[in-house]
Amino acid sequence: MKIHTEAGERHVLAVTVDNEAGILAKITGLFSARGYNIESLTVADISADHALSRITIVTSGPPAVIDQIIAQLDRLVPVHSVTDLADGGAHVEREIALVKVAGSGDKRIEALRMADVFRAKVVDTTLSSFIFEITGTSDKVDRFIALMRECGLVEVGRTGVVAIARGSEAV
Amino acid sequence: MTEMSGADMVVQALVDLGVDTVFGYPGGAVLPIYDALFKHPTIKHILVRHEQAATHAAEGYARSTGKPGVVLVTSGPGATNAVTGITDALLDSIPMVVLTGQVPTTLIGTDAFQECDTVGITRHCTKHNYLVMDPDRLGPILHEAFYIATHGRPGPVVIDIPKNVQVATGTYSIPNRIDHKSYRPQVDPDADAIAQAVAMIAASERPIFYTGGGVINAGPDASAALRQLVELTGAPVTSTLMGLGAFPADDDKWLGMLGMHGTYEANMAMNRADLIIAVGARFDDRVTGRLDAFSPNSKKIHIDIDRSSINKIVPVDLAVVGDAGRALDALIAAWADKGHKARDLGEWWRRLDGWRATRCLDFPEKKEDAAEIMPQRAVKALFDATRGMDPIITTEVGQHQMWAAQHFHFDSPNRWLTSGGLGTMGYGFPAAVGAQIAHPDRLVICIAGEASLQMNIQEMGTVAQYRLPVKIFILNNQWMGMVRQWQELTYESRYSNSYSDSLPDFVKLADAYGWTGLRIDTLGELADGIQTMINTPGPVIVDCRVAQLANCFPMIPSGAAHTDMILQPNDIVGTMDDEAKALV
Ligand SMILES: Cc1ncc(C[n+]2csc(CCOP(=O)(O)OP(=O)(O)O)c2C)c(N)n1
Ligand SMILES: [Mg+2]
Numbered sequence: 001m002k003i004h005t006e007a008g009e010r011h012v013l014a015v016t017v018d019n020e021a022g023i024l025a026k027i028t029g030l031f032s033a034r035g036y037n038i039e040s041l042t043v044a045d046i047s048a049d050h051a052l053s054r055i056t057i058v059t060s061g062p063p064a065v066i067d068q069i070i071a072q073l074d075r076l077v078p079v080h081s082v083t084d085l086a087d088g089g090a091h092v093e094r095e096i097a098l099v100k101v102a103g104s105g106d107k108r109i110e111a112l113r114m115a116d117v118f119r120a121k122v123v124d125t126t127l128s129s130f131i132f133e134i135t136g137t138s139d140k141v142d143r144f145i146a147l148m149r150e151c152g153l154v155e156v157g158r159t160g161v162v163a164i165a166r167g168s169e170a171v
Numbered sequence: 172m173t174e175m176s177g178a179d180m181v182v183q184a185l186v187d188l189g190v191d192t193v194f195g196y197p198g199g200a201v202l203p204i205y206d207a208l209f210k211h212p213t214i215k216h217i218l219v220r221h222e223q224a225a226t227h228a229a230e231g232y233a234r235s236t237g238k239p240g241v242v243l244v245t246s247g248p249g250a251t252n253a254v255t256g257i258t259d260a261l262l263d264s265i266p267m268v269v270l271t272g273q274v275p276t277t278l279i280g281t282d283a284f285q286e287c288d289t290v291g292i293t294r295h296c297t298k299h300n301y302l303v304m305d306p307d308r309l310g311p312i313l314h315e316a317f318y319i320a321t322h323g324r325p326g327p328v329v330i331d332i333p334k335n336v337q338v339a340t341g342t343y344s345i346p347n348r349i350d351h352k353s354y355r356p357q358v359d360p361d362a363d364a365i366a367q368a369v370a371m372i373a374a375s376e377r378p379i380f381y382t383g384g385g386v387i388n389a390g391p392d393a394s395a396a397l398r399q400l401v402e403l404t405g406a407p408v409t410s411t412l413m414g415l416g417a418f419p420a421d422d423d424k425w426l427g428m429l430g431m432h433g434t435y436e437a438n439m440a441m442n443r444a445d446l447i448i449a450v451g452a453r454f455d456d457r458v459t460g461r462l463d464a465f466s467p468n469s470k471k472i473h474i475d476i477d478r479s480s481i482n483k484i485v486p487v488d489l490a491v492v493g494d495a496g497r498a499l500d501a502l503i504a505a506w507a508d509k510g511h512k513a514r515d516l517g518e519w520w521r522r523l524d525g526w527r528a529t530r531c532l533d534f535p536e537k538k539e540d541a542a543e544i545m546p547q548r549a550v551k552a553l554f555d556a557t558r559g560m561d562p563i564i565t566t567e568v569g570q571h572q573m574w575a576a577q578h579f580h581f582d583s584p585n586r587w588l589t590s591g592g593l594g595t596m597g598y599g600f601p602a603a604v605g606a607q608i609a610h611p612d613r614l615v616i617c618i619a620g621e622a623s624l625q626m627n628i629q630e631m632g633t634v635a636q637y638r639l640p641v642k643i644f645i646l647n648n649q650w651m652g653m654v655r656q657w658q659e660l661t662y663e664s665r666y667s668n669s670y671s672d673s674l675p676d677f678v679k680l681a682d683a684y685g686w687t688g689l690r691i692d693t694l695g696e697l698a699d700g701i702q703t704m705i706n707t708p709g710p711v712i713v714d715c716r717v718a719q720l721a722n723c724f725p726m727i728p729s730g731a732a733h734t735d736m737i738l739q740p741n742d743i744v745g746t747m748d749d750e751a752k753a754l755v
Contacts, residue, residue, distance in 0.1 A: 001749035018353060021302065026294055033295050064482060071479035077299040077319060080353040 008061035010039070012085040012093060012163045013070065014171050015055040018078035019045055026076055027055060036069050037061060040095075040138075040160030052080070056162050058138075083171040085163050093163040097141045102129040103152030111151040118144045129154075177306035178203035178337040181270065184313035185214055187345060190241050192217060192232060192608055194225040198245025199285060200272025203337035205243075217608055217637060220629040222249050224601035226256020227627070230265045231605030234588045235563055237390055239266035239320050240605065246272045247285030250331075251292065255595060257327045258296040262592025263413060264388055266325035268316050269293075275335035276304055289331045298326030299354075304333070306341035318349040323356025324477040325388055356476060360493030360501050367489055368448070368472050369505040375446035375470075377519045378406040381429065381458075384413030384591070385451015385475060385495045387584045393496030394418070394584045397450065400503050405513035407523055409437035411452050412576055413591040420580030426523065427532075430458040431727050432573040435531035438725075438733040440523055441466050449473045451495040454484040455592070456755065464732030474498045531725045531738055532577050540695025546571060546646045546717040549697060550578040550618065553644060556701045562614040563606045565589065567599035567623030570652035570723045575618045577723075597626025600643060604630055607639045614642070614705065621647040621714075622671050631684040634710045642704050643712045645677060648719045656722045661747045677714040686710040729754035 017023050024043055031038050039058040046054045059069060066084065073082045085091040099120070101111045104127075111130060115122065120134035134144050138161055145156055165171060175183070181204050185193070194217045197205045208216050219225040222244045229240025240260075244253050250271040260267045274283040290302045299319050301312050309332070316328040372378055380401060386393050394417040401408055401424050408418045409429040418425055427434035429441055438460070441447065447469045452458070454473075459465045462484065471487040473480075474495060481490045491498050536545040550571075564579055565588040566572040572589060581587050588606060590598035603617040617624075624645060634641050654669040681688025687707050691700035691714070704711045725736045730751035 001753060022290060022294065025291070029295050064486065068479065068483055071481075071483075075324075075477060075479050077351075077354045 006062050006065075008037075008065060010058065010060045011066050012091065012161060013057045013059065013073070014083045014085055014163065015057060015073055016080040016171070017053050017055060018080070019051055019053045020078055023053070023078050024055075026078070027057075027073065030072055030076070031059075034068075034072065036065065042160040042162050056160070058161050081171060083165070085165055090166040091163050092166060093137050093161050094135055095138050095141050095159055095161050096133065096135050097145065097156055097158045098123070099132045099134060099145060099148055099153065100129060100155040101132065101148050101152045102154045104128055107151045111148060114144070114147050114151070120144060173343070174340050175343055176203065176207070176338060176340050177309055177332065178207040180306060180309040180341070180343040181313065181332065181337070182207040182211065182214065183343055184310055184345075185241065188314065188317050190214060193241045193243050194219055194228045194232070194605065195243030196222050196225060196245065196249060198249050198272065200246035200274060200334050201243060201249070201270075201337075203334065204270070204272070204332075216243070217604075218633065219601070219604075220632050221627060222252035223255050223597065224604070224627045224630045224633070226253050226260065226267070226269065227595070227598045227601035228605030228608070229267050230256060230260055230263070230598070231565060231588050231602030232609045233265050233267060233605075234387075234602070235585050235606040236609045237585065239268055239317060239325075242267065242269040244269070244271055245285065246274055246289065247287045250287060250289040254292060254296060255593075255597075257293055257329065259590055259593040259595045259598060260327040261296050261298065263590065264325050264384055265327070266320040267327040268320050269327060269329045271329060271331045272337070273302070273331045273333040276333045277335065279333065289329065293329045296327070297329045298324075300329040300331065302331045302333075303336055306336050306339045307344070309336070309341070310343045311346050314346050315349055315351065318351065319354060323354070323358075324385075357478075357492045358476065358494040358497055360474070360491045360498040362501070364489060364491045365498070365501045365505050368491060369502055369509060369511065371446055371470060371472060371489065372404055372406070372448065372502075372506070373509070373511045373514065375406075376514070376516070377443060377445040378404065378448065378516075379426075379440050379444045379446070380406055380408040380448050380450065381410070381441065381452055382408060382414045382417055382450045383411040383452025386414055386417040387451075389451065389494050389496035391584055393494075393499055396496055396499035396503060398422075400499055400506070403503065403506055403513060405516050406448070407440055407520075409433070409440065411455070411458055411591070412589060414452060415576060415587045416581035416584040419582040421582065426527075428576055430455075431460070432577065432723055432725065434577075435529050435725055435736055435738065436523055436526035438727065438736060439526045442733040443522065444469045447471045449475070449487070450499065451475060453480045456484075459485065460727045461730055461732045464734070466733070529738065531736075534721075534724075538694070540693060542694045543718045544691070544694050544697055544715065546574050546648065546721050547578050548694070549644075549646055549715050549717055550574050552697050552701055553616070553618070554579045556698065556705060557614060557616070560614050560705075562586065562616055563588065563603075563610060565599040565603040565606060565615070565617045567617070567619045568594045568596045568653075569620040569623055570648070570656060570721075571618055571620045571646040573653075573723045574646070579618070596620075596623035600624060601627050601630050603641050603643070604633055604639060607641050608637070615640075616642045616644055619643050619645045620652065621645050621649065621674055621677075622651045628680075631680070631686060631710075635685045639710060640708060641710050644704065645712070645714050646717050647674075647677075647714050648717050648721065649674065650719060652721075653723070659722065660728055661752055677712050681712040686712055688712050688714070691715040
């Protein structure tokens with residue numbers, strides 16, 4: 001017997017929650033308990049009084065599963081709102097990566113040249129290394145990292161996606 | 172506002188919330204609360220013999236009264252022992268508040284004596300949980316916890332209270348009105364959805380009401396509304412295991428329970444209907460059978476207070492989010508508003524009656540006095556003997572549970588207490604204890620299997636202590652019958668570990684605990700034995716020996732469709748393919 005899995009599409013969810021102890025465990029636990037995917041998850045406090053946090057979750061699944069994820073998140077007691085950013089039309093997504101590249105000679109020059117093309121900033125340098133800071137969609141960050149692999153990539157740190165809907169309305 | 176200890180605040184909050192009964196077990200981390208409860212004038216503490224039993228007793232109390240059940244246990248093992256009952260309450264949507272002691276805040280995280288991460292462990296088996304770090308928060312949190320446990324889809328809430336928070340003093344405050352920041356369940360259904368639903372019902376030629384525990388949770392008025400709507404529309408009714416009692420079983424619109432051990436007529440009707448009106452039911456796998464064959468030609472309306480239940484398993488055509496009672500009221504009002512009359516469903520009823528004619532609950536039996544008792548017969552006899560006494564029936568889990576669901580009939584809600592979602596062996600007896608505490612003068616009977624009963628049999632002590640007249644009626648087949656049945660169906664009768672070996676002598680056990688014990692061996696003794704049980708004051712355990720190898724039918728084997736019911740034992744095939752074996 002084979003176990004079947006269904007293909008799905010990528011969704012970015014913005015979740016506003018009470019900033020209380022254990023909330024992140026509740027959310028990630030919901031995903032693991034119900035077998036949903038998390039591709040990335042970011043969280044930070046967003047209100048002046050530190051009462052609310054915004055969690056951005058990149059997930060994937062068939063439409064019915066995405067609906068379930070939203071409904072399941074929404075019924076957690078400390079969750080205020082859940083928005084599927086893909087649903088509301090256009091949105092902006094950004095991710096930051098710090099990319100360390102080590103090497104010398106041509107590779108070093110090539111790395112710097114490509115960083116320029118990608119508008120990555122040099123935030124630290126030694127005679128034999130750079131740390132680049134790159135901001136953009138996850139795709140762009142992926143592509144940059146792939147190129148850096150050819151130029152002496154030694155370490156990467158990524159934030160995961162934050163996203164917000166275009167236009168004047170709040171979620 | 173007076174300064175008081177955290178423990179006093181807990182007790183004060185319970186009083187303010189109208190709590191009269193707490194099921195619990197003491198230990199180091201809750202001693203301050205136990206001291207505050209000492210000789211309390213209004214709150215009665217029921218000392219169980221195992222924390223799991225406290226949770227099931229609280230469920231029995233809740234399910235039979237509609238009020239939240241309250242549990243008090245100590246940290247560490249007290250809390251972990253409660254986890255099964257908490258999960259049971261989550262799956263069956265039972266309102267429950269569990270207070271757990273915790274090590275002092277200064278020791279949290281140090282692997283202190285009897286420390287466990289209670290909020291971590293219960294995070295996914297509660298509707299919500301709290302760790303209280305400041306005594307001033309106790310009042311608001313307790314009030315909020317009861318609100319959350321009882322509003323929207325009910326469920327268990329855990330409040331973990333470190334010992335120093337119980338001892339420290341602070342001010343007790345009550346929120347004026349619980350206006351929760353983020354938890355706002357939608358109780359009133361959308362008017363447009365109701366209008367659409369009514370139009371769909373009025374247009375349907377083959378409608379069926381499929382109702383569940385949500386109707387019971389919505390209170391007796393919801394059951395009354397269901398009856399009224401059924402009367403207005405003339406449609407048949409079936410129900411899940413959890414929904415039994417919401418609609419009277421002696422009504423001619425009643426098709427019986429549906430699903431794996433439901434009736435042939437209920438399952439066929441679901442399959443052939445052109446409209447399913449699901450009310451407070453959640454399309455559980457035990458109900459739907461094979462999903463791609465589930466009611467293929469129907470439109471589906473789903474009324475549920477929990478939006479996440481809608482479209483979770485079966486996609487529906489119309490979602491109505493709201494309280495089952497209010498939605499039913501709204502449907503009745505809209506039906507009258509539109510001036511709808513019940514349609515002629517004669518053709519539909521002719522087909523339903525045709526399915527009924529299979530008499531799927533009939534079973535073969537010998538009639539002479541010396542014959543062995545068929546378990547179905549025992550349940551029927553129990554039902555007949557207690558008619559008019561309005562008994563509360565609890566069950567354990569297994570074949571006996573299904574036979575009870577099939578052959579014991581209910582006319583009103585809150586009389587049928589069973590573990591549906593989690594299927595917890597060990598639920599039934601403590602649930603009977605809870606129900607009996609809530610209804611001291613009612614006849615409360617636990618229909619038990621000999622294996623399940625042993626999971627919480629220590630509660631015989633609790634019953635003796637509080638002089639509760641609980642009756643346990645064991646359908647003793649000397650097997651974990653349900654396991655054996657599946658082994659017959661799936662594993663060519665290789666009976667791996669399903670024999671109930673080394674059973675205690677239940678009559679002697681009764682004696683040991685100061686109960687009355689009696690044994691019924693033959694059909695000829697059945698009626699008298701049941702009468703003796705009913706007429707004997709105090710607790711009684713009946714060891715009713717039944718046919719050992721009887722199986723529970725009808726049955727939809729796992730992976731099969733509603734239309735592929737096994738009606739009789741000789742329809743059984745001895746093996747299954749892996750796809751079917753892999754299903755629960
Ligand atoms: C706590 C728990 N463990 C295991 C099971 C699996 N299980 C379901 S029914 C059953 C056998 C029950 O036997 P008994 O109580 O004698 O009831 P019978 O089926 O014989 O009527 C078992 C082991 C369960 N439901 N709950
Ligand atoms: Mg048995």
